[in-house]
Amino acid sequence: MAEIAMIFAAGLGTRLRPLTDTMPKALVPVAGEPVIAHVLHKLVRAGFGPVVVNVHHFPEQIRNYLSSNDFGVRIEISDESDALLETGGAILHARPLLEGRGPFLVHNVDIISDLDLDWFRSQHQPDALATLLVSERPTSRYLLFDDSLSLVGWTNIRTGEVRSPYGKIDPSKYRRLAFSGVHFISPEIFRVMSSEGFSGRFSIIDFYLGICHKYPIRGAVPDRLRMVDIGKMESLPEAERLSEAILSESC
Numbered sequence: 001m002a003e004i005a006m007i008f009a010a011g012l013g014t015r016l017r018p019l020t021d022t023m024p025k026a027l028v029p030v031a032g033e034p035v036i037a038h039v040l041h042k043l044v045r046a047g048f049g050p051v052v053v054n055v056h057h058f059p060e061q062i063r064n065y066l067s068s069n070d071f072g073v074r075i076e077i078s079d080e081s082d083a084l085l086e087t088g089g090a091i092l093h094a095r096p097l098l099e100g101r102g103p104f105l106v107h108n109v110d111i112i113s114d115l116d117l118d119w120f121r122s123q124h125q126p127d128a129l130a131t132l133l134v135s136e137r138p139t140s141r142y143l144l145f146d147d148s149l150s151l152v153g154w155t156n157i158r159t160g161e162v163r164s165p166y167g168k169i170d171p172s173k174y175r176r177l178a179f180s181g182v183h184f185i186s187p188e189i190f191r192v193m194s195s196e197g198f199s200g201r202f203s204i205i206d207f208y209l210g211i212c213h214k215y216p217i218r219g220a221v222p223d224r225l226r227m228v229d230i231g232k233m234e235s236l237p238e239a240e241r242l243s244e245a246i247l248s249e250s251c
């Protein structure tokens with residue numbers, strides 16, 4: 001049975017204005033196709049399906065696009081039209097669509113990469129509550145991992161802020177890695193969310209940081225990863241170049 005996947009496509013995309021004043025971020029074009037199409041093609045090629053897509057900003061545009069195009073996989077909608085639930089709340093809200101189908105992949109809609117999803121799938125071990133795709137790319141906010149790549153905390157290197165369920169820790173003693181917006185998650189996460197009192201709107205990173213001392217949250221670092229986060233207008237040309245390079249290499 002193929003693993004199910006979820007695409008986070010509900011965000012407002014404020015940093016992509018004015019494009020997102022009239023369309024959702026998921027439909028912003030990259031190399032001739034909406035960015036969500038790039039993610040769907042990648043998931044389907046790797047054997048994932050069905051795919052759950054959460055919607056909020058211009059939800060009918062996304063629904064119409066998905067219903068008008070055949071991606072070769074069943075697509076199910078998790079509707080957040082009433083209120084954005086953030087990343088953790090989005091997963092919990094989609095529980096009826098995700099639960100009972102084994103481990104599942106979550107992928108941000110605005111990530112273009114050459115990630116080998118088969119490799120990433122192989123990195124998720126049965127004892128892990130979640131496996132996070134991380135890399136050494138430069139950023140201001142890092143997740144902190146120990147030598148076994150178990151999550152222990154988070155730091156903002158600009159402000160010096162550190163967060164960890166282990167109390168006061170020294171970030172310099174841990175491996176600083178940037179989260180890449182892709183994670184493989186055990187279905188056990190729903191039981192843990194309930195038992196730990198998480199509900200409504202919350203961040204999945206806040207959830208991971210709140211429970212990583214009790215449940216294994218691990219990182220997976222690829223040997224090589226080309227990735228563009230389409231978070232702002234200036235990143236669109238880079239995303240175009242990367243998507244075209246990936247396409248030419250696959251031909």
